[in-house]
Amino acid sequence: xxxxxxxxxxxxxxxxxxxxxxxxxxxxxxxxxxxxxxxxxxxxxxxxxxxxxxxxxxxxxxxxxxxxxxxxxxxxxxxxxxxxxxxxxxxxxxxxxxxxxxxxxxxxxxxxxxxxxxxxxxxxxxxxxxxxxxxxxxxxxxxxxxxxxxxxxxxxxxxxxxxxxxxxxxxx
Amino acid sequence: xxxxxxxxxxxxxxxxxxxxxxxxxxxxxxxxxxxxxxxxxxxxxxxxxxxxxxxxxxxxxxxxxxxxxxxxxxxxxxxxxxxxxxxxxxxxxxxxxxxxxxxxxxxxxxxxxxxxxxxxxxxxxxxxxxxxxxxxxxxxxxxxxxxxxxxxxxxxxxxxxxxxxxxxxxxxxxxxxxxxxxxxxxxxxxxxxxxxxxxxxxxxxxxxxxxxxxxxxxxxxxxxxxxxxxxxxxxxxxxxxxxxxxxxxxxxxxxxxxxxxxxxxxxxxxxxxxxxxxxxxxxxxxxxxxxxxxxxxxxxxxxxxxxxxxxxxxxxxxxxxxxxxxxxxxxxxxxxxxxxxxxxxxxxxxxxxxxxxxxxxxxxxxxxxxxxxxxxxxxxxxxxxxxxxxxxxxxxxxxxxxxxxxxxxxxxxxxxxxxxx
Ligand SMILES: Cc1ncc(COP(=O)(O)O)c(C=O)c1O
Numbered sequence: 393x394x395x396x397x398x399x400x401x402x403x404x405x406x407x408x409x410x411x412x413x414x415x416x417x418x419x420x421x422x423x424x425x426x427x428x429x430x431x432x433x434x435x436x437x438x439x440x441x442x443x444x445x446x447x448x449x450x451x452x453x454x455x456x457x458x459x460x461x462x463x464x465x466x467x468x469x470x471x472x473x474x475x476x477x478x479x480x481x482x483x484x485x486x487x488x489x490x491x492x493x494x495x496x497x498x499x500x501x502x503x504x505x506x507x508x509x510x511x512x513x514x515x516x517x518x519x520x521x522x523x524x525x526x527x528x529x530x531x532x533x534x535x536x537x538x539x540x541x542x543x544x545x546x547x548x549x550x551x552x553x554x555x556x557x558x559x560x561x562x563x564x
Numbered sequence: 565x566x567x568x569x570x571x572x573x574x575x576x577x578x579x580x581x582x583x584x585x586x587x588x589x590x591x592x593x594x595x596x597x598x599x600x601x602x603x604x605x606x607x608x609x610x611x612x613x614x615x616x617x618x619x620x621x622x623x624x625x626x627x628x629x630x631x632x633x634x635x636x637x638x639x640x641x642x643x644x645x646x647x648x649x650x651x652x653x654x655x656x657x658x659x660x661x662x663x664x665x666x667x668x669x670x671x672x673x674x675x676x677x678x679x680x681x682x683x684x685x686x687x688x689x690x691x692x693x694x695x696x697x698x699x700x701x702x703x704x705x706x707x708x709x710x711x712x713x714x715x716x717x718x719x720x721x722x723x724x725x726x727x728x729x730x731x732x733x734x735x736x737x738x739x740x741x742x743x744x745x746x747x748x749x750x751x752x753x754x755x756x757x758x759x760x761x762x763x764x765x766x767x768x769x770x771x772x773x774x775x776x777x778x779x780x781x782x783x784x785x786x787x788x789x790x791x792x793x794x795x796x797x798x799x800x801x802x803x804x805x806x807x808x809x810x811x812x813x814x815x816x817x818x819x820x821x822x823x824x825x826x827x828x829x830x831x832x833x834x835x836x837x838x839x840x841x842x843x844x845x846x847x848x849x850x851x852x853x854x855x856x857x858x859x860x861x862x863x864x865x866x867x868x869x870x871x872x873x874x875x876x877x878x879x880x881x882x883x884x885x886x887x888x889x890x891x892x893x894x895x896x897x898x899x900x901x902x903x904x905x906x907x908x909x910x911x912x913x914x915x916x917x918x919x920x921x922x923x924x925x926x927x928x929x930x931x932x933x934x935x936x937x938x939x940x941x942x943x944x945x946x947x948x949x950x951x952x953x954x955x956x957x958x959x960x961x962x963x964x965x966x967x968x969x970x971x972x973x974x975x976x977x978x979x980x981x982x983x984x985x
């Protein structure tokens with residue numbers, strides 16, 4: 393099965409077989425978001441716990457193919473304990489790996505955040521750690537959707553968590 | 565239901581008698597080698613004669629239909645109408661030249677029927693009966709109308725081996741005015757006992773709409789023997805081009821149905837204060853129809869007839885029998901096959917799951933071996949939920965597939981298993 397090594401690297405298979413941060417967090421205080429991949433029927437629930445601009449915990453629940461499960465697992469490991477700014481950079485890095493156009497703003501940081509600037513910072517290969525294993529996906533265009541499901545769902549969950557934080561303080 | 569004709573002996577019908585792979589240019593032209601195409605339930609390939617018929621039409625005849633009074637326009641109209649009548653005869657329509665409405669595909673035909681007749685027959689007190697194994701094409705149009713009119717929808721459930729459970733059919737039919745049921749499932753392969761359902765539905769005062777997208781390409785179809793009232797079909801699954809499908813309905817129903825798409829062609833008269841619809845079937849064909857596609861589809865019908873639908877069905881039954889046992893022998897308890905076991909009561913559509921390997925990964929690895937299967941929910945999400953899976957992998961066979969394709973599938977699945985172990 394030559395040619396597939398790029399897609400199914402050791403790290404991918406490892407995260408597929410023993411996914412990190414599985415399950416759900418209690419909500420509240422955590423925020424839950426569901427995502428669907430209409431192409432293959434995969435469903436995922438991402439829970440995030442946002443405290444003082446830091447994602448202190450994240451959990452993934454759902455079923456999926458090796459690419460979607462390992463991408464979710466790798467993501468959870470990469471973002472846990474990071475600040476929103478750091479996470480925005482990680483998300484940018486992932487999107488650029490997937491060749492997703494840069495024109496979409498990251499929902500959970502403001503428009504003035506450097507990661508939403510025209511030439512936003514992304515991680516160097518050295519800083520990426522295990523995330524680099526996802527690099528092979530881009531050569532298999534139909535699988536990009538599998539890899540992005542968790543990331544998009546996570547971004548929406550984070551935005552929701554933020555909005556929930558803002559809303560009560562705005563209330564009179 | 566159409567079955568293998570018992571008048572043919574088995575020597576006349578060897579499993580390979582329907583295979584005419586050399587007629588299909590794609591098998592010679594695709595560079596990826598080998599190219600094992602096991603996704604005909606999604607869309608079939610087409611023989612050279614179909615491509616040539618469409619090309620010839622565009623080169624020599626094309627003009628708009630039903631309009632010009634010059635030679636090629638008349639020829640185009642004649643070809644288009646000949647396709648209509650041929651298709652009507654192909655499915656045993658009693659009034660073939662008036663009862664076939666050309667559409668874009670089976671999905672549009674289903675929407676046309678549901679909106680056209682549903683708006684006449686249904687209101688907030690009505691009930692519609694569907695089944696748990698329908699394609700979204702025979703679910704969502706009903707759901708859309710339900711949102712507008714507020715009727716109830718009931719479903720015929722499934723047995724454990726993936727057949728319709730008809731044990732409570734008479735209760736389910738109580739008070740029902742329309743029934744929608746597929747003749748064959750695109751996921752489980754199950755051939756549904758539609759003739760029996762139609763008989764009981766009629767006794768209960770209901771009309772029956774059949775989804776023939778998966779059945780008509782593979783079996784002799786006779787709408788009168790089936791006893792149904794309407795049927796949708798699609799050209800691209802039966803060796804024809806994409807972009808054309810059809811609704812058949814008894815002409816009284818077509819008369820009763822309200823127009824669905826408005827525009828040119830479907831009117832007899834238009835005034836500033838209203839319009840008078842054209843006669844059937846034109847009343848439902850708004851705008852310029854898929855003319856070249858009708859020509860191509862008609863050619864596909866002739867091609868299928870030249871082989872014989874009985875022969876095609878027999879070939880598929882034997883190949884399915886072979887495939888079911890080869891998959892089980894080759895993969896043991898690592899494979900779960902969904903749907904009925906008996907090849908006589910199913911089509912050549914085999915959905916399966918490999919233990920602990922997601923269907924997406926299965927199809928990716930099979931692709932590496934040149935084997936094309938579909939992975940996903942096959943536009944039947946309610947059925948997927950019933951089966952307790954998010955998706956399945958599906959191999960589907962047609963007249964150009966042979967034993968060697970099944971062997972390639974089994975071999976590739978074994979490699980796939982080894983890869984993820
Ligand atoms: C059972 C069934 N019904 C309807 C359809 C819809 O056919 P089309 O996409 O050509 O409209 C399909 C095709 O996938 C099908 O399998």
